[in-house]
Amino acid sequence: MAERNYWKRMQRKRLSRRSLMSASARAGVGAAGLALVGCGDDDDSQQAAAQAQQQAQPQQTAAQQQAQQTAAQQASTSQEAADEQAVTLLPGQLTAEEEAMSLTPEEEWRLRYHWSKLQNLPGQSDGPKYGGTWTLAHLPAANWNVLGPNANLMAAFAPMFYSQLVVFPMDDWANAHYYENEGDLAAGWEIPDVTTLVFQLQDGIKWQDKAPLNGRDMTAEDVKIAYDALRDGSFLAPDSDDPPTTVQASSYTAVKDIEFDNSSNTVRFNLTEPAAYLLNNMMNPFHVVAAPEYITDDYTQLDDWRNTVGTGPYVLDFVEQGSEWKASKNPTYFKKDPRSGMQLPYMDALHGPDFVSQRESEWAAWETGIIDRITLQDVYDYEQAVEQQPDTVVQVTAPPPGWQPYMTFKDLNEAPFNDVRVRQALSLGMDREEQKEGIYNGLAAAGYGQNWTFFRDDSSPWGFREWPWTAAELGEFVSFDPAKGRQLLDAAGYNEDNPLEFDAAMYTVPGSYLNLFLLIVDQWKRNLGVNAKHEQVDLETWIARLVTRDFSQALFTWLIGAEMDADGLSYGKLHTDSPGNFYGISEPDIDQWCLDQRQELDVDKRSDILEKIRVRELENMWRIFAVNPYRIAGRRGYLYNEIDTYNAWNPGWGATNTEKIWKNL
Amino acid sequence: MGGYLVRRLLGVVVVIFLLSFIAFMLVNAFPGSTAERLLAEGPQGSGITQEIIERFNKELGLDRPPLERYGDWLWNAVRGDLGNSFASSESVLNDIKVRLPRSLELVMLASVMAFFIAIPVGVLSAVRSGTFPDYAGRVFTILGLAIPNFFLGVLVVSFVAEWLNVSLATLPSPYIWDSFVQNLEGMIAPALVLSASLMATLMRMQRSQVLEIIHEDYVRTARAKGLSERSVILKHVFRNSFIPVLTIFGNQFAFLISGAVIVEYIFRINGIGALLVTSIRRADFNEVVGITVVIGLGVVLINLLVDLSYAWIDPRIRYG
Numbered sequence: 001m002a003e004r005n006y007w008k009r010m011q012r013k014r015l016s017r018r019s020l021m022s023a024s025a026r027a028g029v030g031a032a033g034l035a036l037v038g039c040g041d042d043d044d045s046q047q048a049a050a051q052a053q054q055q056a057q058p059q060q061t062a063a064q065q066q067a068q069q070t071a072a073q074q075a076s077t078s079q080e081a082a083d084e085q086a087v088t089l090l091p092g093q094l095t096a097e098e099e100a101m102s103l104t105p106e107e108e109w110r111l112r113y114h115w116s117k118l119q120n121l122p123g124q125s126d127g128p129k130y131g132g133t134w135t136l137a138h139l140p141a142a143n144w145n146v147l148g149p150n151a152n153l154m155a156a157f158a159p160m161f162y163s164q165l166v167v168f169p170m171d172d173w174a175n176a177h178y179y180e181n182e183g184d185l186a187a188g189w190e191i192p193d194v195t196t197l198v199f200q201l202q203d204g205i206k207w208q209d210k211a212p213l214n215g216r217d218m219t220a221e222d223v224k225i226a227y228d229a230l231r232d233g234s235f236l237a238p239d240s241d242d243p244p245t246t247v248q249a250s251s252y253t254a255v256k257d258i259e260f261d262n263s264s265n266t267v268r269f270n271l272t273e274p275a276a277y278l279l280n281n282m283m284n285p286f287h288v289v290a291a292p293e294y295i296t297d298d299y300t301q302l303d304d305w306r307n308t309v310g311t312g313p314y315v316l317d318f319v320e321q322g323s324e325w326k327a328s329k330n331p332t333y334f335k336k337d338p339r340s341g342m343q344l345p346y347m348d349a350l351h352g353p354d355f356v357s358q359r360e361s362e363w364a365a366w367e368t369g370i371i372d373r374i375t376l377q378d379v380y381d382y383e384q385a386v387e388q389q390p391d392t393v394v395q396v397t398a399p400p401p402g403w404q405p406y407m408t409f410k411d412l413n414e415a416p417f418n419d420v421r422v423r424q425a426l427s428l429g430m431d432r433e434e435q436k437e438g439i440y441n442g443l444a445a446a447g448y449g450q451n452w453t454f455f456r457d458d459s460s461p462w463g464f465r466e467w468p469w470t471a472a473e474l475g476e477f478v479s480f481d482p483a484k485g486r487q488l489l490d491a492a493g494y495n496e497d498n499p500l501e502f503d504a505a506m507y508t509v510p511g512s513y514l515n516l517f518l519l520i521v522d523q524w525k526r527n528l529g530v531n532a533k534h535e536q537v538d539l540e541t542w543i544a545r546l547v548t549r550d551f552s553q554a555l556f557t558w559l560i561g562a563e564m565d566a567d568g569l570s571y572g573k574l575h576t577d578s579p580g581n582f583y584g585i586s587e588p589d590i591d592q593w594c595l596d597q598r599q600e601l602d603v604d605k606r607s608d609i610l611e612k613i614r615v616r617e618l619e620n621m622w623r624i625f626a627v628n629p630y631r632i633a634g635r636r637g638y639l640y641n642e643i644d645t646y647n648a649w650n651p652g653w654g655a656t657n658t659e660k661i662w663k664n665l
Numbered sequence: 666m667g668g669y670l671v672r673r674l675l676g677v678v679v680v681i682f683l684l685s686f687i688a689f690m691l692v693n694a695f696p697g698s699t700a701e702r703l704l705a706e707g708p709q710g711s712g713i714t715q716e717i718i719e720r721f722n723k724e725l726g727l728d729r730p731p732l733e734r735y736g737d738w739l740w741n742a743v744r745g746d747l748g749n750s751f752a753s754s755e756s757v758l759n760d761i762k763v764r765l766p767r768s769l770e771l772v773m774l775a776s777v778m779a780f781f782i783a784i785p786v787g788v789l790s791a792v793r794s795g796t797f798p799d800y801a802g803r804v805f806t807i808l809g810l811a812i813p814n815f816f817l818g819v820l821v822v823s824f825v826a827e828w829l830n831v832s833l834a835t836l837p838s839p840y841i842w843d844s845f846v847q848n849l850e851g852m853i854a855p856a857l858v859l860s861a862s863l864m865a866t867l868m869r870m871q872r873s874q875v876l877e878i879i880h881e882d883y884v885r886t887a888r889a890k891g892l893s894e895r896s897v898i899l900k901h902v903f904r905n906s907f908i909p910v911l912t913i914f915g916n917q918f919a920f921l922i923s924g925a926v927i928v929e930y931i932f933r934i935n936g937i938g939a940l941l942v943t944s945i946r947r948a949d950f951n952e953v954v955g956i957t958v959v960i961g962l963g964v965v966l967i968n969l970l971v972d973l974s975y976a977w978i979d980p981r982i983r984y985g
Contacts, residue, residue, distance in 0.1 A: 142703055142752035142947065149721040150703050247717060303754035321753055321760070322943045323838075323935035353835050358931055360819045361834035364826035370835045541697030548701070548715050579714035 088120035091394055105442030109630065110467065113396035115643065118172040121393060124640060128337065128346050128662040134639070135371050137362045138352030140325040144316075145302040146290050147229055147236060152247050155285040155562075159656040160327060160350065161208075162288035162310030165189075165199050165223070165267075166279055168564075170657035171339065171641040181279050184335070185223060185289060185311070189279075194601060195271040197278065199223075203265065205334045210309045212293045215332060218311055223267045224260035225296065226289040231255050236299045250572070250579070251281035254598075274599040276606055277567035284564045285656050288312075313345035313659035324353045337660060346662035363388075372639050372663075376632040378512065379441045391637030396443075396630055398467055401451045401569060402562040404628035405516055407504065408546065410553050412584045412622060416500055417554070421488040423621035427477045428485035429528035430520060435627045439516045443632075446471035446478060447625030449573065450614055454566035456607045468628060475618040478625075482527035489528060496529060504532040506556040507542040516626060517556040546582050566606070570594050570613050574622075585622045638664050666976075673972070677965045681958055685742070686735065688957040693731045695948045698722050699751040702948045725751050738954065747958075748951035750944070757955040761937055765959070768936030770841055772918075772925050774852055775860035779921075780914070783864040787871025787910075788903060794876065802868060809865025814924045818858045818931035825854070834933045855932040859924050863917050870913050874906035908979055915971030919964040 089095070091113050098111055138156070146154050146162060159167065166189075169182040183189070186199040201220055207213035228235040231252030233244040254275035259268040271278070281287070291309050294301050301307050305319040311334065314327040327350040335344045353371070355362040365371045367388040376382045376394075386392045407426075409417040416422045436444045445468035452465040460466050471478050494500040506517040517534070524530040535552060537545055544550070546557045561580060563569050571594040572578050576586040578594075593613050600606040617623075635642045641660040695702075700721035722728055726737075741748060747757040790802035822833050837844075838851040878884060879902055887897045926938030933939070937956050944952035976982045 143754065149700060149717050149724075153703065244720060245717060300754070320763075320935050321755070322939045323933060353933065355834070355933065358834065358933070360823050361832075361931060361933060364822050365832045365835050367826045368830050368832040368835075370832045538696060541701050544697050544701030544718065547718060579716060 089117050090120055090122075091117045093117070106436070106445065106630070109396045109443055109632075113394045113632070115172075115395055115397075118393070118395060118643065121172070121637070121640065123638065123664040124172065127640060127664050128340055128342060128660075129664055130346055130662070131348050132663040132665065133349040133351050134347045134642070134658070134661050134663070135351045135353070136373050137355045137365065137371055138325070139354050140319050140321055140323075140352065141305070142321070143303050144305040144308050144319075145300065146286060146288050147246055147295070147299050147302060149244070149247065151286050153286075154288075156655055157316075158286045158288045158310075159312060160314045160658050161308050161312040161316050162290065163205075163312050164282065164285075164288050165227075166282050167656050168283045169338075170643055171660045172643060173339065181283065182338075185218075194274040197269040197271070199267045199269075201265045201267065202334055205311050206332045207291065207311055208309050208315050208330055209332065210315065213291055213309050218289075220260040220262050220265050220267050222292050223289055224258045225292040227252070227255075227258050227267070227269075229290065229295045229299065230287055231258075236295065248284070248287050251278070251284065251287065254278065274601055276598060276601050277565040277571075280565035281563075281568070283656075314350055322354060324351065326351050333659070335659065345659035347658075350658065369636075373633070373635040373642055376634050378629075378632075379443065382632050382634070385634040389634075389636060392634045393637050393639075395633045395635075395643065397633060398452075399445065399628040399630055400562055401449060401468075401628075402560045403558055404447045404449070404560070404625065405513055405556065405558045406447060406449065406560075406623050406625040407520070407554055407556050408583050408623050410549060410551055410555070410584075412586075416492070416494070416502065419492045420620055421492040422494070422500065423624065424477045425485040425488040425492070425528060426524065426530070427621050427624045428479065428481045428488070429524050429530065430624070430626060431480045431523055431527065432471055432478070432627050433480065434523065435516060435519060438519060439512050440627065440629045444627040444629040445469070446474055447628040448474055448478075448614070448618070449560050449623060449625060450569050450610065450617075451563070451566050454607060454610055455614070456604065475615065477618060477621055485528050489530070494530075499529050499531055501531040501533065502554055503535050503552040504554040504556060505535040505537045505542075505545060505551040507539050508536045509539045512629060513556075513558060520556070520626060549582065566610055567598055570610060571598055574613065574617065583622055587616070587620070590616055640664065670973075673969050677962070677969065680965050681962055682739075684961040685739065685954055685958050688954045689735045689738065689950065690731060692945075692948060692950050692953045695945075697948060698727050699725060699948050699950075702946060703752060734950075738951070742955075742958070747955035750952050751949045752944075752947045752952075757951045760940060760952065761955060761959055764935055764937045764940055766840055767838065767934055768925060768929065768938055770848075771852060771856055771859060771929065771934060771936060772921055774856035775863065775921060775925070776914075776918070778856055779860040779863040779867055782860075783867035784871050784910070787868040788875050788898065788906075790868065791872045791875035791879065792898060799872075802872065806865040806869045806872075809861045810869075812861070814858055814862060815927045815931060817861055818855070818928055821854055821858055822931060834931065838934055851932075851934070855928050855934055858932075859921065859928045862924065863914075863921055866913060866917055867910060870910050871906065874909055875902055878902050878906050904978070908975060911971060911974065911978065915968050918967045918971075922960055922964060 094108075094112055103111065141154055141157055143150055144154065144157070145151060146158050164184045165186045166181045167184040169180055174180070183202070185201055185205060187202045189197060189199045191197055201218075201223065205218040206215050207218055209215035225235070230246055230248040232249065233246055234240070236246070237243045254271045254273050255278075256270045256272045259270065260266070261268075269278075288310065290299075290302060294307060305316055305325075308316040313330055313333045313335070315330050316325065316327050318324075318326040329345055329348050333344060336342060337344050337346075353365070355365070362371070362374065363384070366374045366385065369389070374381075374385055376385055382394065386394075409423075412418060432446055436442055448469055452468050455465050456463060457465040471480075489495065489500060504517075504521065507514065521532045521534055524532055532554070537551070537555075542557065543559050545555055546559055560573060561568060563572060568580075572580040573583070574585050574587075574590050575581060575594040576591050590613060593609050593616075597606050597609040597613070600609060633643075640662050641657060643657065698718070698721075700718045719728075726734060738748060745758070747761070749756055750760060786798075786802050786805075790799045793799050825831050825833050833851075833854050836851040837847050839847050841848040875898075879898075884897060884901055887901045888894075892900075922938075925936065926941055928934070929936040929938035930942045937959065940952065941956045941960075943949075944956065
């Protein structure tokens with residue numbers, strides 16, 4: 001990387017490593033504080049924090065509650081260091097010690113563009129300010145129904161227009177490196193016992209002033225109706241013998257029923273069993289409260305964008321399919337920014353011109369200052385973005401565990417992939433370092449399909465992993481050992497006289513994924529003598545190939561599922577009975593552990609169970625992960641709180657945060 | 666003339682029927698259904714299962730045989746109902762109504778530009794054969810024919826952003842009756858890009874026709890009679906050179922419309938071409954077939970008009 005001089009454009013300030021760590025700790029306490037005050041909505045932030053802390057206290061089931069406390073403790077002990085850090089590092093800057101260290105490109109990118117540095121941006125202390133339009137390249141939803149079969153695609157929009165009971169807090173201080181639950185419609189919640197969850201709703205929430213709601217007050221009954229519709233399709237079609245199944249339903253299987261009390265403004269979820277995942281899953285950006293007028297009448301009316309009426313920060317004003325969408329500030333929005341105490345949202349309007357796959361047009365819009373953010377695919381994009389807009393603020397993010405390249409098999413019970421030695425050998429024959437360097441300029445991590453942020457890491461300020469595992473941490477079969485791979489293949493009956501051959505489907509669009517898949521095929525040929533014949537799949541259907549198992553023997557894919565809780569990537573993908581188990585994985589121990597972690601409310605114990613699942617899967621190589629490229633997000637220097645974590649890899653998952661975005665022009 | 670017209674109109678009906686059938690079956694042959702293709706629009710995938718895909722397909726009637734679905738579509742279409750979009754649930758007819766004006770304007774603007782630039786330049790190039798204007802015209806012709814409009818469009822968008830700091834693809838594109846100036850600002854560049862190939866073709870044809878006719882005996886006679894050169898070119902050469910050019914123009918119109926599909930896409934003009942691209946990506950049967958029929962209808966009607974115009978240009982032509 002050195003020869004490309006990536007860093008020379010960036011102004012550098014040199015501070016000690018201690019200062020950097022204290023910045024992280026401060027960020028941790030900020031995040032924790034945000035979670036604690038998130039349930040309040042008044043101007044007195046201290047009072048709100050105390051009140052919210054009290055309200056949130058029983059919520060020990062929220063998987064990362066303990067992490068917040070850890071972060072807070074650690075941060076308080078490093079108060080001195082925090083005070084010292086009056087001058088702070090900007091994105092792109094390293095301390096002198098870090099400069100002197102022998103860092104890999106991956107480590108260097110992570111350090112230079114760490115999210116904690118976003119708090120130090122010039123102009124940050126001037127705000128927040130009201131006004132302006134946030135413009136982003138954004139494909140309008142094909143269908144706006146938050147209860148329909150493609151409601152998951154509404155994750156890109158739903159939080160802009162609708163509200164949820166809980167959300168994950170996101171701003172320049174709170175990147176979701178671990179999950180917190182912040183009240184949205186809920187002012188707070190209580191868990192009187194392990195099968196009961198009672199939400200206290202905020203007062204004075206109004207629906208947007210669009211027919212048929214016309215700005216009426218939102219009630220606890222509205223919330224009950226909306227969540228019933230999310231969890232059980234029979235509420236959408238009461239007279240149908242074959243009611244629809246919503247895409248959100250799998251998150252609410254433990255919910256027995258939902259009660260409401262309009263007078264106390266509370267909603268009670270009664271569960272059949274403890275559900276450690278429930279609160280996190282409820283933060284999913286498409287688990288939103290739709291208007292009861294549509295749910296009880298004909299929910300398919302929500303297909304039409306004109307019927308998008310929620311209690312969210314923006315009102316959807318205009319959609320032209322294939323062209324653009326526009327939204328304006330909801331003047332009756334109920335929420336205030338817990339950090340500033342100011343009424344949300346900050347922006348007057350949102351504008352999403354659609355470039356679909358016209359990347360050149362998107363770049364032209366970036367260069368001419370039309371759009372405020374751009375997603376950068378690699379270091380070359382990074383260079384171009386900075387060259388065109390020198391004020392570009394960059395954030396390097398950990399790749400989402402639910403969206404990374406890997407290979408899956410059609411049938412784990414059929415030869416050759418029913419033999420664990422074959423699967424292990426294929427993994428050992430992959431040179432992941434070559435993949436990292438050759439395809440991603442070193443900016444990638446060893447891949448694996450569980451969410452590392454739910455795994456303990458005592459060296460982290462908040463007690464959980466911030467970054468993905470290294471290859472060395474992923475067990476013996478993720479190392480590069482072609483000799484051992486050949487031995488295993490030989491033992492399984494495959495050798496030079498009888499080479500292993502199979503069909504591997506991959507998609508045909510030029511780009512890093514295709515390059516990676518082709519490299520893997522080449523690595524297997526070179527390192528193991530394996531012939532993987534690639535079968536081409538078009539871009540439009542290759543995701544569906546995974547879901548419908550429509551391929552011959554093996555499929556290179558990248559979709560696992562962007563899940564909000566560890567449950568989605570463990571039970572959701574590995575349990576025998578889970579409809580999201582596209583892999584045919586069926587293993588009694590895994591099944592039991594997946595069930596155990598669902599009901600384990602103790603964070604440490606749950607983490608231990610997840611670790612057992614992780615080790616077992618990596619021994620069995622039911623799915624073979626390659627490397628996972630990091631993502632680089634670019635935004636203009638005048639834009640704040642527009643963050644991009646693995647929760648917000650595209651503007652979709654960042655839609656939760658739109659209300660807090662502001663401009664300093 | 667009347668019989669000819671009736672026969673041609675009957676031909677139009679048959680062509681449109683065949684076109685709709687072929688389009689329907691082609692879309693049906695796409696791998697993956699609308700539900701499956703919509704998955705590609707978002708990375709989320711969360712909660713999507715085979716059961717949900719099957720349900721979606723069932724709700725859209727995609728579990729029925731293609732011929733049966735085509736029959737239903739045809740029955741509704743002849744009654745003026747092109748169905749609803751599978752993806753957005755919007756009426757296809759309404760989608761087309763909203764977008765057609767912009768597409769028509771783009772194509773007409775490109776045609777007018779091509780016509781009014783190519784014909785004079787072609788004539789000039791022939792009359793001044795071997796001079797700088799001729800060479801310049803021929804270089805443009807070769808470039809216009811050689812550079813596909815999708816590539817030219819990308820170049821224009823990128824270089825205009827670089828040099829003029831203008832993002833052509835995000836210029837407002839109101840209807841022409843809402844804001845004439847703003848509309849033209851957004852339409853000129855894509856229309857020029859779209860017209861480049863047609864312009865080159867017409868220019869080349871016009872030049873060769875003029876070169877051929879300019880040496881005819883009757884032109885020599887006209888000059889011998891003492892007519893001015895301007896009068897000879899305009900009255901005797903140009904008019905006689907025009908019929909083959911008009912034929913080419915009619916034939917090229919179909920290419921112009923198909924070119925508009927990709928130009929709209931690049932310049933973000935919300936016309937039926939851009940919608941067609943999006944709908945193909947989504948395997949949205951009703952949209953694809955509806956738009957194809959409308960475009961096909963446009964092409965065959967334009968060709969019919971061109972054929973009918975021959976008699977007006979050259980009274981010697983009779984329709985049998």
